[in-house]
Amino acid sequence: MMGIGAGLLVQLVVALMAVIVAVVVPALWRARLGGPLCVLVSAAGCVTGVLAMSGELGGLVVPLALPVDALQFSPDRLGGLFMVVVSGVGVLVSLYGMGSVRGPGASRTSWAALPVFLVGMQLVSASADTLSFLLAWEVMTLASTVLLLANHSNRATVASATIWYSVMSQLSFFFILAGFAVLAAVSGSTGFAAMATVPPGSWEASVAFVLLILGFAGKAELVPLHVWVPKMLPEAPSHVAAAMSGAMVKIGVYGALVVCVRLLPGGPPWWGVLVMILGGVSALYGILQASVSSNLKVLLAYSTTENMGLAFLGVGASMLLRSYAAVPAADAALLASLLLVVSHAAFKTTLFLGAGAVDHATGEMDLDRLGGLGRRLPLTAATFGVASLGAAALPITSGFVAEWMLLQALIHGSRIEGNVVSVAASVAMPMAVAVVALTAGLALLTFVKGYGIAFLARPRSAAASSAQEVPPAMHVSLVAGALSVVVLGLLPGPLAAVIASCVGPDIVPHVRSVGLAGVELPGIGVLLDPVTFLLLTVLVAVPVMVAVVVSARRHRPRRSALPWGGGGSRARPRMQYTATSYAEPLVRVFDDVLKPSRDVQVTHVGESRYLVERVEVEQRVSDVFESRLYRPVLNVAQRFGVLARQAQNGSIHRYLGYSFIAFLTVLIVVSF
Amino acid sequence: MVETVYPQLIGLFAGGLLLTSVLMVWRHSLLASIRLLATQGIILAALVATIGMHEGEAELLVVSGLVLVVKGVALPWVLARQSRATTHMADESPRLNPTAALLAVALLTILSYAVSSRLAGLNASIPAHAAPIGLAMVLVGFLLLVTRRRARSQLVGFLLLDNGIATIAFLTSGGVPLLLELGVSLDVLLVVLILYAFAGRMSNKFGNTDIDQLRELHD
Numbered sequence: 001m002m003g004i005g006a007g008l009l010v011q012l013v014v015a016l017m018a019v020i021v022a023v024v025v026p027a028l029w030r031a032r033l034g035g036p037l038c039v040l041v042s043a044a045g046c047v048t049g050v051l052a053m054s055g056e057l058g059g060l061v062v063p064l065a066l067p068v069d070a071l072q073f074s075p076d077r078l079g080g081l082f083m084v085v086v087s088g089v090g091v092l093v094s095l096y097g098m099g100s101v102r103g104p105g106a107s108r109t110s111w112a113a114l115p116v117f118l119v120g121m122q123l124v125s126a127s128a129d130t131l132s133f134l135l136a137w138e139v140m141t142l143a144s145t146v147l148l149l150a151n152h153s154n155r156a157t158v159a160s161a162t163i164w165y166s167v168m169s170q171l172s173f174f175f176i177l178a179g180f181a182v183l184a185a186v187s188g189s190t191g192f193a194a195m196a197t198v199p200p201g202s203w204e205a206s207v208a209f210v211l212l213i214l215g216f217a218g219k220a221e222l223v224p225l226h227v228w229v230p231k232m233l234p235e236a237p238s239h240v241a242a243a244m245s246g247a248m249v250k251i252g253v254y255g256a257l258v259v260c261v262r263l264l265p266g267g268p269p270w271w272g273v274l275v276m277i278l279g280g281v282s283a284l285y286g287i288l289q290a291s292v293s294s295n296l297k298v299l300l301a302y303s304t305t306e307n308m309g310l311a312f313l314g315v316g317a318s319m320l321l322r323s324y325a326a327v328p329a330a331d332a333a334l335l336a337s338l339l340l341v342v343s344h345a346a347f348k349t350t351l352f353l354g355a356g357a358v359d360h361a362t363g364e365m366d367l368d369r370l371g372g373l374g375r376r377l378p379l380t381a382a383t384f385g386v387a388s389l390g391a392a393a394l395p396i397t398s399g400f401v402a403e404w405m406l407l408q409a410l411i412h413g414s415r416i417e418g419n420v421v422s423v424a425a426s427v428a429m430p431m432a433v434a435v436v437a438l439t440a441g442l443a444l445l446t447f448v449k450g451y452g453i454a455f456l457a458r459p460r461s462a463a464a465s466s467a468q469e470v471p472p473a474m475h476v477s478l479v480a481g482a483l484s485v486v487v488l489g490l491l492p493g494p495l496a497a498v499i500a501s502c503v504g505p506d507i508v509p510h511v512r513s514v515g516l517a518g519v520e521l522p523g524i525g526v527l528l529d530p531v532t533f534l535l536l537t538v539l540v541a542v543p544v545m546v547a548v549v550v551s552a553r554r555h556r557p558r559r560s561a562l563p564w565g566g567g568g569s570r571a572r573p574r575m576q577y578t579a580t581s582y583a584e585p586l587v588r589v590f591d592d593v594l595k596p597s598r599d600v601q602v603t604h605v606g607e608s609r610y611l612v613e614r615v616e617v618e619q620r621v622s623d624v625f626e627s628r629l630y631r632p633v634l635n636v637a638q639r640f641g642v643l644a645r646q647a648q649n650g651s652i653h654r655y656l657g658y659s660f661i662a663f664l665t666v667l668i669v670v671s672f
Numbered sequence: 673m674v675e676t677v678y679p680q681l682i683g684l685f686a687g688g689l690l691l692t693s694v695l696m697v698w699r700h701s702l703l704a705s706i707r708l709l710a711t712q713g714i715i716l717a718a719l720v721a722t723i724g725m726h727e728g729e730a731e732l733l734v735v736s737g738l739v740l741v742v743k744g745v746a747l748p749w750v751l752a753r754q755s756r757a758t759t760h761m762a763d764e765s766p767r768l769n770p771t772a773a774l775l776a777v778a779l780l781t782i783l784s785y786a787v788s789s790r791l792a793g794l795n796a797s798i799p800a801h802a803a804p805i806g807l808a809m810v811l812v813g814f815l816l817l818v819t820r821r822r823a824r825s826q827l828v829g830f831l832l833l834d835n836g837i838a839t840i841a842f843l844t845s846g847g848v849p850l851l852l853e854l855g856v857s858l859d860v861l862l863v864v865l866i867l868y869a870f871a872g873r874m875s876n877k878f879g880n881t882d883i884d885q886l887r888e889l890h891d
Contacts, residue, residue: 653767656818663814667783671790 007048008060008073008126014041015119022111034111035098041115042094045087045122052080052126053502059126069190071132075125077502078261081338082125082254085345088484089247090118092477096353097239099473100360110150110237117143117243124251130180130190137176137251141169144248147240148232161231168228172218176255179211183263192262200267209271212259213278220252220308221301222282224625229305230289234297234365238356241297245304246349253311253341260315261334261503265322269424272320276428279312280435285593285625287439291446292587292594292621294367294579296355299450300348303391306439307344311337313432314406321413324422328523331500331509332409335521336402338499343398343488347390350481354384357474358454361467367450367579372459376467379475381455383482388447390485393440396530398488398495401519404528405496407436412524442586449582458573490530492519580619587621596621678726679798685719686802688712689839690781693812693832697773700766705828706751712835713743720842723799735853739838742857747831747864751824768819780811799843806843809836823871827864834860 018037025033052075059074075083097114120140127133145166152158183195186204198205218225233241260267260275286305293299314337321330357380358373359365374381390397413429459465488495493513500509512520518529587596599618605611647654692712696705717740724732766773784807813836816829838856 653818653821656814660814660818664783664811667787671787 002058003051003056004048004058004074005060007044007051008123010044011041011048011119011122014044015115018115019112022108022115027106027108030108030111031098031106034114035094038094038097038115038118039091041118041122042087042090045083045090045118048122048126049075049080049083049085049087052083053077053498054080059128062132068131069129071135072128072191073123073126073132074128076128076262078257079125079127079254081342081499081502082250083122085250085342086121086125086247087118089243089345089349090121092349092353092481093239093243093246094118095480096242096356096474096477099471099476100239100356107150110147110240113143113146114240114243117147121247121251125254128192130184130192130195134173134177134180137173140248140251141173144240144244145169147243148236150237150240151235155235157231158235161228161235165228165232168218168225172215172225175211175215175218177215179208179215179259182208182211192258195263196265198264200264205264205267206271209259209264209267210274213256213275216252216255216259217278217282217312218252219255220249220312221286221305222252222278222309222312223285223305224629226282226286226305227623227626227630229301230293230298230623233301233352234295238352238359241301242349242352242356245301245352246345249304249308250341250345253308253315253337256312256315257338260319267319267323269320269323269422272316272318272323273424273428275312275316275319276432277316279309279314279316280432282306282309283313283435283439284309287442287446288586288590288593289621289623291442291449292583292590292596294583296358296365296367296370296450296454297352299367299446300351300355303443303446304344304348306443307340307348307391310403310406310436310439311340311344313337313435314340314409317410317413317429317432320425320428321409324425326413326425328510328521329409329413331503331511332405332521332524333413334503335496335500335509335511336406336409338503339398339405339492339496340402342495342499343390343402343485346398346481346484346488347387350383350387350478350485351391353474353478353481354380354387357470357478358384358467360470360474362461362463364461364463367453369461370454370459370464371457371461371573371576372455372464373467374455376464377455377469380470380478383475383478384455385451386482386485388451390489392444392447394444396489396534397485398492399485401489401492401496401528401530403436403440405519405521407433408521408524408526410436412526445586449579453577453579453582457576460573460576460578490534492528492530495519587619593624594621595624678722681722682719682799682802685715685722686805686839686843688715689719689835690805690808693809693836694774694777696828696832697777697812697816698770700770702822702824702828703752705825706748709751709828709831709835710744710748712832713745713748714740716835716839716842717744719839723842731850735850738853738857742861743831743835743838746861750861750864750868751827765821766819766825767821773815773819776815777808777812780815781808784808784811803840803843806836806838806840809833809839812836823867823874827867827871830867831860831864 014037018034018041021037022030022034055077057074059072062071062073064070094114117140120136120143123136124133124140127136145162148165149158149162152162180190180195182204183198184190186198186202186208187194189195198208200209214225221229233245236244256275260271264271283306286302286307286309290299290302290306293302314333318330318333318337321327321333355365357377358370361373361377361380362370364370386397390399393399393403410429410432413425459467496511496519497513500511503509510521510523512522518527518532520527587594597620599616599620601616601618602612603614603616605613689712692708692715696708696712699705699708717736720732720736720739724730724736768776781804785804788804788807810833813829813831813833816832817826820826820829
C-alpha cells in the first residue's frame with residue numbers, strides 16, 4: 001500500500017533536488033551531480049513501476065486548492081509496465097548525458113529540464129484521472145521543448161523545428177483534451193474509473209475515441225501528425241533524442257492503450273479498422289522515408305514512426321478481432337504490440353545513443369560522409385550493430401520476437417478453428433500481414449544501409465577518418481542498451497508472461513513460457529524458443545565454420561581487383577556505395593509516393609559541349625504530408641493573417657476607434 | 673433664496689462644461705483648446721465648490737481647490753508652455769470636418785441623455801440631473817482622441833475625458849474621497865508629463881507629432 005506512494009514521492013523529491021542542483025551548482029559539477037540524481041529519479045521510477053506491475057495498489061493523492069478533484073497518481077499494472085520502460089530509458093539516457101554532454105546541451109536549463117522531463121513521463125503513466133494525466137502530459141511536453149531548444153544559439157534551424165514541435169504537440173494535446181472532455185461530460189467525472197462506464201456503443205464514445213486516438217497518435221509520431229519528427233530529432237542533443245524516441249513516444253502508445261483497453265473496451269469494429277489504417281499507413285510511410293534518408297538521425301526518427309505504426313497496427317488488429325470474439329488472436333496481437341513497445345524502447349534508445357556517439361566522434365550525421373567507423377569506434381559499432389539487428393527484426397533480438405508474434409496473431413486471426421471470423425477481418429488481416437512483411441523487408445534494407453554505410457567500408461570524409469573512440473562513460477549506457485536488446489530477445493517467454501499479466505484485469509492474454517525461456521501462445525498454437533534455436537544453430541554452424549576455416553587455410557586466398565579500379569588493387573573511397581546510391585533503386589520504385597526532387601547540374605570545360613568538368617546531382621526527398629497537407633493549411637492561415645493585418649494596421653486612431661465603438665455599443669446595449 | 677439659486681448654479685456650470693467641450697471640438701488651434709481646457713477646469717472647480725457649500729462639506733471645498741490648481745492651472749500651463757516652445761503651431765487638420773464633428777457631438781450628447789436616464793440607480797438629487805453632461809464629456813473626449821491627428825491634441829482629448837469622469841463622480845455621488853482624488857489628479861499630471869516628453873521626442877525625431885505615421889508594427 002505504501003510502496004507506490006513512497007516511490008512516487010521519492011521521484012518527485014529527487015527530481016526537485018536535481019533541478020535545484022542544476023540551477024545552483026557551477027558548470028563543472030553540474031553533470032557529475034545532476035546526472036546521478038537523474039539516474040536516481042529513473043531508478044525510483046523503475047522500482048515504483050515494478051511494484052505497480054506486481055499488482056500493488058495505492059499511490060499519491062494531491063489535493064488542490066482549485067475547485068476540482070484531487071490529483072490522483074496511482075499506476076495500475078499497465079501504467080507500471082510503461083513506467084518501467086520509460087524509467088529504464090531514463091537511466092540509460094541520464095548515464096549517457098553525464099558522460100557526453102558538452103557546450104549548450106550541458107547548460108543550466110538543460111540539466112534542470114531533464115529531470116522534469118523524466119518525472120513528467122513517469123507521472124503520465126502513473127495518473128489515474130484526467131486532470132493529473134493532462135497536467136503531467138503538459139509538464140512532459142514543455143520540458144521536452146526546453147530540452148530540444150538546447151542548441152538554438154548555434155544552429156539556425158532549431159527555432160523553426162521547435163515551433164513545428166510545439167504546434168504539433170499542442171495540436172495533439174488539444175485532441176486529447178477534447179476527447180477527455182467528451183468522456184468527462186458523459187460520465188460526469190474526471191476519474192478513469194468512472195469514464196470506463198461510458199457505453200462504447202454511444203456516439204459520444206465514438207467522438208471521444210477518434211479525438212483521443214488522433215491525439216495520442218500525434219505523440220506516438222504517427223502519420224499525419226509526424227511532421228515534427230524529422231525536423232526535431234536531428235536538432236536535439238543525442239541523449240534527448242534518445243529519450244524522446246525511446247520513451248516519450250511510448251507515452252503516446254500508453255495513452256492509446258488506456259483508451260482502447262481501459263476506458264472504452266469493446267467498441268464497434270470500425271474503431272479497430274481505423275487504428276489499423278492509422279498504424280499501417282504510418283508503418284509503411286515511416287520505413288519508406290527512413291530507407292531513403294541519408295541523415296542517420298532522420299533515418300532513426302522515421303524508423304520510430306514505423307515501429308509505433310506497427311504497435312498501433314497490433315492494437316487495432318486486437319480490437320477488430322476482439323469485436324468478432326476471436327479472443328486468442330486478439331490477445332496475441334495486443335501482446336505483440338506491447339512487446340514491440342518494450343523492445344523498441346531498448347533498441348531505439350541504443351541506436352540514438354550510438355548515433356550520438358558517432359556525432360560526438362565525427363560531428364557528422366550525413367551518412368554520405370561517414371564510413372569506416374567500425375575500426376575506429378569498435379565498441380560503438382558493435383552496440384549500434386546489435387541494436388540495428390533489433391530494429392531490422394532479426395532473430396535473437398527483441399524486435400524479432402515482437403514482429404514474429406504480431407505476424408502470428410495476424411495470420412491466425414482471420415479464422416477460428418477453420419471458420420472465417422468475418423469479412424472485415426478476413427480482408428484486413430492479410431493486408432496487415434502484407435504491410436508487416438513489406439515493412440520488415442524495408443527495415444532490413446534501411447538498417448543494412450544505416451550500419452553498413454556508417455561503420456563499414458572506408459571513410460568518406462576527413463572527419464570520419466580521424467574519428468576517435470568516445471569516452472568510456474558513454475560506453476556504459478551503449479553496452480547496457482545493446483545487452484538489453486539481446487536479453488529481451490533471448491528470454492521472450494518470461495517477458496511475455498510478465499507483460500501479459502500487466503494487461504489485465506479484463507484481458508489476460510494466455511501465454512506460457514516453455515523450454516529455455518521460450519514463448520508459447522496456446523490460444524493460436526504457436527511456439528518460439530530462441531535459446532534452443534540458437535543452440536541448434538550453433539550446433540550446425542560450428543562444424544560448417546570449422547570446415548570453412550580449415551579449407552581456407554589450405555587454399556591461398558585469391559586477390560581480385562575491382563573491374564572499375566582502373567587496374568589498381570584498391571578502389572578509392574568515392575567509388576563506394578553511398579547511402580543515397582544504395583537507396584536509389586528504392587527511390588525509383590516508390591517514386592510516386594516519395595516524390596523526390598532531383599537537380600542535375602553539369603559544368604562544361606570551357607566552351608566545349610562534350611567535355612564535362614563536373615556533374616553535381618542533388619536529390620531531396622521531402623515529406624509528402626508536409627508539402628501536401630500542412631503547407632496548404634498554412635497558406636490559408638497566412639491569407640487570413642494578411643486580412644487581419646488590414647483590421648490591425650498599427651494605426652493608433654484605428655485602435656482608439658475600435659474601443660470608442662465598443663464603448664458606445666456597451667452603453668447602448670446596457671441601457672436598452 | 674439659496675434653494676432656488678443652487679439648481680441654477682449647477683445648471684450653469686454644467687452647461688459651461690458642455691459648452692467648453694463643444695468648443696474644443698470646434699476649434700482647431702491647439703492654444704485655443706488649451707485655454708478652453710483651463711476654463712473648463714475652473715468651471716469644474718466652481719461646480720465642486722458649489723456642491724460643497726450646499727452640502728456643507730469642508731472636504732469638498734478642499735477638493736475644489738485641488739481641482740482648480742491641477743485642472744485649471746497646472747495642466748493647461750504645462751501644455752501651453754510646451755506648445756509655445758514649439759514654433760510650428762500649425763493648426764490641426766482633423767480627420768472629421770467641423771460640421772460633421774459638431775453633429776457627432778450633438779448625437780453623442782443625445783445618446784448620453786438617453787442612456788443615463790436608463791442607466792442604473794441615478795438618484796433624484798439636483799446634481800444627478802446634470803450627470804448626462806459628464807457622460808457627454810467622456811464621449812466627446814473619446815471623439816477627440818479618435819479624430820485628432822497630433823499627439824498634443826489627443827492629449828487634450830484625454831484630459832477632456834478625464835474631466836468628464838470627474839464630473840460624473842462629483843455630480844452623482846458628491847465626489848470621491850480626498851485621498852483618492854489627490855491620487856487620481858497626480859496620476860493624470862504624471863501621464864500628461866510623460867506624454868508630453870514623448871510628444872517632444874517625437875517632434876524632435878520626425879519633425880511633427882502626427883501619430884498617423886506611427887504604424888509600423890514590430891514583433
